[in-house]
Amino acid sequence: MSEFEPKNPDYAQAVRDGFGRQPFMAHLGARLTAIEPGRVEIRLPYRDEVGQNHGFFHGGAIGAIADVSGGFAGFSLMGKGGSVLTVEYKINIVAPGLGEELIGRGEVIRVGGTLIITEARLYVLREGCESLCAIALQTLRGKQTGREVAF
Amino acid sequence: MSEFEPKNPDYAQAVRDGFGRQPFMAHLGARLTAIEPGRVEIRLPYRDEVGQNHGFFHGGAIGAIADVSGGFAGFSLMGKGGSVLTVEYKINIVAPGLGEELIGRGEVIRVGGTLIITEARLYVLREGCESLCAIALQTLRGKQTGREVAF
Amino acid sequence: MSEFEPKNPDYAQAVRDGFGRQPFMAHLGARLTAIEPGRVEIRLPYRDEVGQNHGFFHGGAIGAIADVSGGFAGFSLMGKGGSVLTVEYKINIVAPGLGEELIGRGEVIRVGGTLIITEARLYVLREGCESLCAIALQTLRGKQTGREVAF
Amino acid sequence: MSEFEPKNPDYAQAVRDGFGRQPFMAHLGARLTAIEPGRVEIRLPYRDEVGQNHGFFHGGAIGAIADVSGGFAGFSLMGKGGSVLTVEYKINIVAPGLGEELIGRGEVIRVGGTLIITEARLYVLREGCESLCAIALQTLRGKQTGREVAF
Numbered sequence: 001m002s003e004f005e006p007k008n009p010d011y012a013q014a015v016r017d018g019f020g021r022q023p024f025m026a027h028l029g030a031r032l033t034a035i036e037p038g039r040v041e042i043r044l045p046y047r048d049e050v051g052q053n054h055g056f057f058h059g060g061a062i063g064a065i066a067d068v069s070g071g072f073a074g075f076s077l078m079g080k081g082g083s084v085l086t087v088e089y090k091i092n093i094v095a096p097g098l099g100e101e102l103i104g105r106g107e108v109i110r111v112g113g114t115l116i117i118t119e120a121r122l123y124v125l126r127e128g129c130e131s132l133c134a135i136a137l138q139t140l141r142g143k144q145t146g147r148e149v150a151f
Numbered sequence: 152m153s154e155f156e157p158k159n160p161d162y163a164q165a166v167r168d169g170f171g172r173q174p175f176m177a178h179l180g181a182r183l184t185a186i187e188p189g190r191v192e193i194r195l196p197y198r199d200e201v202g203q204n205h206g207f208f209h210g211g212a213i214g215a216i217a218d219v220s221g222g223f224a225g226f227s228l229m230g231k232g233g234s235v236l237t238v239e240y241k242i243n244i245v246a247p248g249l250g251e252e253l254i255g256r257g258e259v260i261r262v263g264g265t266l267i268i269t270e271a272r273l274y275v276l277r278e279g280c281e282s283l284c285a286i287a288l289q290t291l292r293g294k295q296t297g298r299e300v301a302f
Numbered sequence: 303m304s305e306f307e308p309k310n311p312d313y314a315q316a317v318r319d320g321f322g323r324q325p326f327m328a329h330l331g332a333r334l335t336a337i338e339p340g341r342v343e344i345r346l347p348y349r350d351e352v353g354q355n356h357g358f359f360h361g362g363a364i365g366a367i368a369d370v371s372g373g374f375a376g377f378s379l380m381g382k383g384g385s386v387l388t389v390e391y392k393i394n395i396v397a398p399g400l401g402e403e404l405i406g407r408g409e410v411i412r413v414g415g416t417l418i419i420t421e422a423r424l425y426v427l428r429e430g431c432e433s434l435c436a437i438a439l440q441t442l443r444g445k446q447t448g449r450e451v452a453f
Numbered sequence: 454m455s456e457f458e459p460k461n462p463d464y465a466q467a468v469r470d471g472f473g474r475q476p477f478m479a480h481l482g483a484r485l486t487a488i489e490p491g492r493v494e495i496r497l498p499y500r501d502e503v504g505q506n507h508g509f510f511h512g513g514a515i516g517a518i519a520d521v522s523g524g525f526a527g528f529s530l531m532g533k534g535g536s537v538l539t540v541e542y543k544i545n546i547v548a549p550g551l552g553e554e555l556i557g558r559g560e561v562i563r564v565g566g567t568l569i570i571t572e573a574r575l576y577v578l579r580e581g582c583e584s585l586c587a588i589a590l591q592t593l594r595g596k597q598t599g600r601e602v603a604f
Contacts (some may be wrong), residue, residue, distance in 0.1 A: 051176070059218050063211065064210075064211025072211070114594075238441060290441060326511035352480070362516065390546065
């Protein structure tokens, strides 16, 4: 259960709409599989197009899923008409990304006046078993209809 | 001109071969456009598939190009048969990625016993003008045919 | 309760000894207040010497406590005679460090062949109430009596 | 020569005043040794109090000098009465910090509407020879007399 209060009662629809407007996510084949206030889950099935040369998920694909998992977790707390931009993120690949599916779970660590800090944990699902493959820390900037967001 | 001495006289071919074996790079549409010892340049033309919902390069695509720009810069210094793995990277998106082409320039900062540190600067080319859009710091681990690399 | 098995049965004494050999920690006034396999807690009481110009804990002091909290968490899992080196860390200051005491809680995220990944959460204690002020991700390199550690 | 135009004609004095108000810097023994618009240099002589248990500069001291080197580089571009806060930084220790003096050189990479991105390179001076020991990327938030800074 989330500790955050959404500002937009339709936050889940806003997240789905935002995700649907990103051609890059469709191009990778990523799906949004869970939404709560301050948390989202995004899944990416394995196929060669998101792999690297050893049959693992490509580090760049892992980074991209980390970025959007944190990004939409933060976005779920914005008011109607708001948006977020990634300021920066840092990701550690802690184990090879070998599995049928990559699962990104982003959650908000803290919401400030203009900045939102998130953490994403990335898992690979292999033969029914999840294991941690990456962890990321991210800084987002929230904007509320053109101006800096005031939470 | 590079300050690094390549261990593999065929480093440029090794980098081209390694890049060519990554389906993810082909899927994004990225091209390898320059190789020196300890430095590479990778270019990604804009198209909707690598964009986000405002017509800019997607942060995840920018992160992926940063990761491989640093990664192949490091790989260019490995001996024959060597490989590198991304341990971690951190990227700051310093300006919106708006342009016809994204240019990643990775360079090695330092080569240690098992770890290689790289920096990548990402530029967008817009109407003939390059501007910085992101900067990344990365840690790679080098492996030389199964064992840790000893430089 | 920790999920990690210590390799050194005297891990707690090894951590205390290692901490005691760091003049920088004494200079700051930091104390080691809890040790488990893969976890430590370090506390730094406020005084002007570790503050910045607004009466808060200095960001550099917060970073130093984050570094050692993660570092000794990793060190607690090393075998007898082992040591760790910080490869890199990233820290987000998520709230002003205002309080009587800074509390760093480091824990190991993953132990690999030569690298250990840790997370540290930093809290300030103010009028009996703890609140998160920073979060850090760190990469350590373990060495076992001169050679790379093999876990 | 700096590419940045200072907003405060007395930027150098403002940096010296700001540095002088940080008891933590005095406690470490750090000195401000160069100031330009968007750049500063800070030096820390070695002594046991800033060392770790192998006679090297402590990683936490290196991190603290990186933080302030980037921070005052950013601060030099603020208008009169402005201030900066560290949002986050990431530092790679690329070589052991062995030397008589640690030299931090911070420079601004980019100034945005509310955020300033800096890079700091840390060198150790040993027998007259400088060598790179760490590199850091940092995000600052600028405030101009209470409100967000508008550059």
